[in-house]
Amino acid sequence: MSTLVQISIKPKQQEDLPYILELGLTKAKLYKKDIKDWRIRKRSIDARRAPVKLNLQLEFWLVGEEIKHIPPFVPQAVEESKTIAIIGAGPAGLYAALRAIEVGLKPIIYERGKDVRERRRDLARINKEHLVDSDSNYCFGEGGAGTYSDGKLYTRSKKRGNVLKAIEWFVHFGADKEILIDAHPHIGTNKLPKIITSMREAIIDAGGEVHFNAKLTNLKLENKRISSIEINNAQWHSYDTVILATGHSARDIFYLLHNHKIKIEAKPFAIGVRVEHQQELIDTIQYHGDSDNPYLPPASYGLVEQVDGLGVYSFCMCPGGIIAPCATEQEEVVTNGWSPSKRNNPYANSGIVVSVAPEDLPNYVEGDPFVCLNFQKKVERDCWEAAGKTQAVPAQRLIDFVEGRISVNFPKTSYQPGIVSVDLNNVLPPLISKRLKKAFKAFGRKMKGYYSNEAVLHAPESRTSSPVSIPRNPETLEHVEISGLYPCGEGAGYAGGIISAAIDGINCVDAVAKKKGY
Structure with missing residues (x-):
């Protein structure tokens, strides 16, 4: 069991690690000889009154204590595994796919938009020519709305799931380690595309698939179970498990579900x-x-x-x-x-x-x-x-x-x-x-x-969150009426940002794995 202490410092002292260590040891009533290792665990700005301070949470491991370093992401080879369809390559969809290859399922992502590199051209057209591509824009495309909306990585709700795991995955795929300690971590829109690309490459390397310009246009049900999906009004694919992570702006999906008499609210x-x-x-x-x-x-x-x-x-x-x-x-x-x-x-x-x-x-x-x-x-x-x-x-x-x-x-x-x-x-x-x-x-x-x-x-x-929710069973995370259909993330009404959407993607795959016995 490690020891945690809270200290406050001046902003200009944040790089003075010997001073921070000494202050923390004094607060914890410890000596250097007592500790095996230490780190800054959390950092936040206290600007409630002048002068502005930094609040730090320090973690000490005492001599004799075990320090466990658990790899944040451990993929399996899933090329020959059971498949699940994931609709959407936003935070919920990508994290669902990453979790799938951790538990041994083969994820196949269908994303209506383009990859992050190609997507930039369509963003430029919106800004310069005022032309909106309805499938490739700031909301649709690889990484979803999160890729080009700042990269804030905090959530008010700790009950959604493992926040630290979600942030550690960002670091694993290239984000700065500072996001692990900042109270309000932020990556930056300029850095997110490279991280998103690394996630996609990991999914493919493990045996998963990622398809761009692949829009869900229809689905089939058999006895209140999902049986297959149609992509681009042309190709039908059989799946008994579909994670629907289409984002808060996929209005056509709401109309599609409604036309099939699948409950939405x-x-x-x-x-x-x-x-x-x-x-x-x-x-x-x-x-x-x-x-x-x-x-x-x-x-x-x-x-x-x-x-x-x-x-x-x-x-x-x-x-x-x-x-x-x-x-x-x-x-x-x-x-x-x-x-x-x-x-x-x-x-x-x-x-x-x-x-x-x-x-x-x-x-x-x-x-x-x-x-x-x-x-x-x-x-x-x-x-x-x-x-x-x-x-x-x-x-x-x-x-x-x-x-x-x-x-x-x-x-x-x-x-x-x-x-x-x-x-x-x-x-x-x-x-x-x-x-x-x-x-x-x-x-x-x-x-x-x-x-x-x-x-x-x-x-x-106007796009703060979805104006429509897709109800699901709180235990199985499946749609309340349709077996095998997992409403997920912001578009279904179960998330409110990058981290909460990512966690919901993980949670949905864990529910799938439990059902399938993984």
Whole structure:
């Protein structure tokens, strides 16, 4: 049993390992001769008050204690093993495949989009030519939405599964070891493609398969059991096990299931705007004026407020980041944010969204699985029309929005396709806009300087999570009505980010292995 202690240091002391060791030994009432080894286990920034500190958790192994080094990933050769189909190569699908080759199953991934290298060309077309490929974009393609949405690796829920295992796999496939100790680990969009490629190569080397430009277009059931799937409206493949990890934006999958009378349900989700400030301002606010401290990373923030019975909160905050166009169809606009590994862009952006349940919506019909999806689609299309029917988005300065004025000009924005001055009060549903206005005032009181007309709102931020859930048995993780069908990850309503989706992929394969006796 190792010994854990907590210490606090100044940011400039974080590289002084002898000092950290001495401080930790003193706190633990130990001497150097007492310990066999030690490490920094967790690191977090404490910016609640000046001066800013770093909180460290240190782990000591005493002389005589065994230090176990368990390999994070142990594949098996699975070329001749039983097969399972995995639909989608996002975090849930990739981790499901990796876990499959650990337990001895052969995963066959079908991904509607392209590999990470080819996918970049389609992202460039969205930014430069305003052309959206409905199967290859910021949401669809190898790595899923996670590849090009920052690479944040934390989850609020520890009950989902083994968070450390999921993060260790990222390190195994090329991520920096620092993510193992940071309280809010982050990889960076610039580094994720290489890591995702390494994961794919490991799956193939073990005997699994990964197929790109391979879209699920139909399925067959026999006596309430999955029996086969159709790919690209052409090829049928027999499977008795299908992990459905298609992501939160695969609307065609929801319609496919519904047409087969496979139960789906409307679920709560969130919708709002993406706000962009200068990173220097956020640093000044969060670090109490110490924004030039070279030992501190670009600052983030988290905000939440209850407004008229609904929660309004920050989502996917990206320090030193960029706002990206994340539509999956031509006649809609969607925003999201991401950061490179160094988080060294001059802007800070975050979704500010209103949490809504199906019954909160003006188009609510009891039992309609698409009530939230239809609301989401209407907001995205209304914004597309308001901004001129391109991938430019409607935008407004923050105080102008709250006070109902059209902005006459804008500071520079990171959103490459461009912005169009619009009064968002006339575009966003009143359910959303009225609560956002009250929330921004409240956020300004919590973060002095945040409520600024130098901040620009980009609309909409609408893909926070799936507006539809695919119900499953909590014990077997199979669909509540269909044997062999495993709804998985964000698209099914069981995850809310890279790590929780990855863990859900692992959990689904563990459920398959248990059923098959592996």
